[in-house]
Amino acid sequence: MEMVEQLISRTDAAYQRWLASVTDDVVADGVVMYCLESLLERNTTYGIGKWLTGYLMIGQEGDRGFLLRCDGGGGPVFWADLGSLGEVDLAVVAPVFEVWLRSGFALPPDPQPDLPPTADVYVDKVPVDAVQLLARARKLLGVAWPFGDLKGLLAVQPFLAARSARLCALRRDLGYAPELRPYLFYATDQGLEAVWPTDSPESR
Structure with a gap:
């Protein structure tokens, strides 16, 4: 728990302000954004610190987790398949948390594969x-x-x-x-x- 709280202190300021403003999980178009209590529990349950050192999982949509890198420098919001965690598996959802927040936690559209039906x-x-x-x-x-x-x-x-x-x-x-x-x-x-x-x- 203490380690997760230390990670929170190194996320960008916009995320810390948002987290302090909510008391329950926020659900937006299928994305569940964690309140502080869920944040601690979910990061522990999924062992995020083990698979992605220095990252914090801030929300979830089904089998996808949404993460911030906790290096004090802000940076992108990432997503990863929770069954395949590793930095090589991260994809960018938004350039910074504030942009994602303003979008209502909208997800980029999945690319349409070039396949016949x-x-x-x-x-x-x-x-x-x-x-x-x-x-x-x-x-x-x-x-x-x-x-x-x-x-x-x-x-x-x-x-x-x-x-x-x-x-x-x-x-x-x-x-x-x-x-x-x-x-x-x-x-x-x-x-x-x-x-x-x-x-x-x-x-x-």
Whole structure:
């Protein structure tokens, strides 16, 4: 608790003024901004200090956390997937807290991926001994391959995994399954294209 309070003292002045002015969590368009009590509890629960030393999680939207860097210099408001915390995973929500506050804690629109609405999806390039990876792909795609057939499927890659899959939804799901990103492809007239392209700025 003491460490979190020290971090608060090193956030920018606009955030400290806002935090002092609220007694309950503030909800704005799905974003929950923490009051002091929630701030202490959420940062402890998620172990923010362990994964992101010198940062404070000030709010949340589902599986996304919103963070400030506590170096006394202000700076951007960041967001990160709470299942994948690390400085490399941070994206900027607003240049400074005051700008975000004035916007009503508005979130930037998600970039629209350059994908067709639907396409046949294939699995390819999974190591032939990685049955567990294929089992995870099975769950992600919602398909009913018998577990006894998984080794055989690995031997005949690429293979059709789902017909007319909704690619934007699949791309979104892959945001939470980075281990599967290299192995899912969709059919085009030019051949197979990665659902999650390797040159994506979000790729790790």
